[in-house]
Amino acid sequence: MTKNNNKPQTAEETELVSSSPAIEKEQKKTEQTPPQSTTKTDASVDKKSRRLGTVAIIISILLSGGTFLASQQQTTQQQIKIAQLEQQLKAADSTFDAKLVTAEQRITDKADEIVRKATVLMQQQDKSIASLQLAIADVQGRRPNDWLLAEADYLVKMAGRKLWLEHDVVSATRLMENADQRISALNDPSLTPLRRAMANDIATLKAIPLIDRDGLVLKLNSLEQQINQLPLASAILPEANAIEKKEVSTNINDWQSNLMQSLDDFAGHFITYRVREGNVIPLLSPEQHFYLTENIKGKLLLASKALYREQSEVYATALESAKLWSSQYFQQDDPAVKSFMAQLDSLAKFKVDVRYPQKLKTQALLSDFISERLRRNVQSIGETQVKTESAKKALVPEKQASVENTTEGDKS
Structure with missing residues (x-):
């Protein structure tokens, strides 16, 4: 069976081939033996061959099952490795996408920051250029008497600060008059509306009533010092x-x-x-007398504060309370009390609130005039720059033509 088959031999066939020499020896022995024992030997050979065949089949089945199980295990392991590799690839893709997004965000942020800085620098350069143009215009277009105009502007601004911050009408009026003198020294007919507005502002400032606040506060302080010397009224x-x-x-x-x-x-x-x-009306105890004098002093102090703050209602109420307590608890027949009451009446007649103008017309007109003059100077500077640039551009072709002529002459 093994000699005539040309196909590759399996494990079962090799076992059969290895057992064939023993079979041939037995056949030779049977041939040598007498014919009576041939039947027995044939039966034993058949049994042995069948056993060997079954063993070979079982071995082949076991080997095929083992190879099948080994291949199944290998395939499952390969599938597990493939799944792990796929998960690793997905994780790598997700991390790569996240890194790519962060990198893009950083790049966009840096680009935005660069653009922002560039815009800020451009704006600063534009402002600096505009300020330089104004400075150049101020220097180039300055006239001999322009310092008088600048001084008048400064005086008008100081007058406004004195009026609205310190309520000093006298100083504000004098500053406006000095500014008017500076404007009149310019001898410019175009400034007539400005001088008219300045005259109106000076008239409104002079129409404001003047209040001697320092004098009134000194009078209130003197009354405060007299309170301790006023006699109390006896039991009435x-x-x-x-x-x-x-x-x-x-x-x-x-x-x-x-x-x-x-x-x-x-x-x-x-x-x-x-x-x-x-x-x-009973007599006051010493403690009540002390409280009375201190309360009247407090009302006079409140009146002096209201005087500086220009609170007319608070001023009048404080003096009225001081007068009422003085008339109830001091001896009215005493000359000192009569003088004290008369001074309170005279102080209560003053009006401490003053209405100041909301704005000065001169400030707006003066600032407009100065800005208009600067604008004209800037325009004139721009026109001169354009003319010089055009002249330079016109000179360039002439120079090129002269150079070409000289080169042609050299060649000839």
């Missing part, structure tokens, strides 16, 4: 009722009434009583 009692004096009659029948009247007259030399109806 209401007037007693009038008592009718009865006379003794000459009639004898009125002896009882005459006796009672004589007894009353005799007792009146020792004891007298009168009937009074009304409210009695």
Whole structure:
């Protein structure tokens, strides 16, 4: 069976081939033996061959099953490795995408920052160029008397600050008058509307009522020092009722009434009583006297603060309270109290609130005039620059033509 087959031999066939020499030896022995024992040997050979065939089949089945299981295990392991590699690839892709997004975001942020810085630098350069142009225009277009105009502008601004921040009307008026003198020294007919507005502002400032706040505060301080010296009023009692004096009659029948009247007259030399109806104002204790004087001083101090703050209602209320307490608890017949009350009345007549103008017309006109003059100077500078650039451009072709002519002459 193994000699005539040209196909590749399996493990079972190799076992059969290895067992064939023993079979040939047995056949030779049977051939040598007598024919009676041939049947027995053939039967034993058949049994052995069948056993060998079954063993070979079982071995081949086991080998094929083992190879199949090994291949299955290898395929499962390969599938597991493939799944792991796929997961690794997905994780790498996700990390790569995240890194790519972050890199793009950084690049865009840096680009935006660069653009922002560039725009800021351009704006700063534009502002610096504009300021330089204004400075150049101010220097080139400056006239001999322009310093008077700048000084007038400064004086007008100082007048506004004195008026609105310090409420100093006198200083503001003097500053406006000095500015008017500077404008008049320019002798420029185009400044007539400016001088008209300045005259109106000076007139409105002079129409504001002047209040001597320092003098009024000094008067309030002097009254505050006089409070401790003012005498207190004694206990004020209401007037007693009038008592009718009865006379003794000459009639004898009125002896009882005459006796009672004589007894009353005799007792009146020792004891007298009168009937009074009304409210009695008692005397103040030393502690109450101290509180009274301090309260009046506080009202005068509040009036001085309201005077500087221009609060007319607070000023009038404080003086009215001080006057009311003085009239109730001080002796009104005393000359010092009368003088104190008269001074309070005179101080209460002053009006401490003043209405100031909201703005000065001169400031706007003066600033407009200065800006207009600077604008004209800037325009003139720009026109001169354009003319010079055009002249330079016109000179360039002439130079090129002259150079070409010289080169042609050299060649000839």
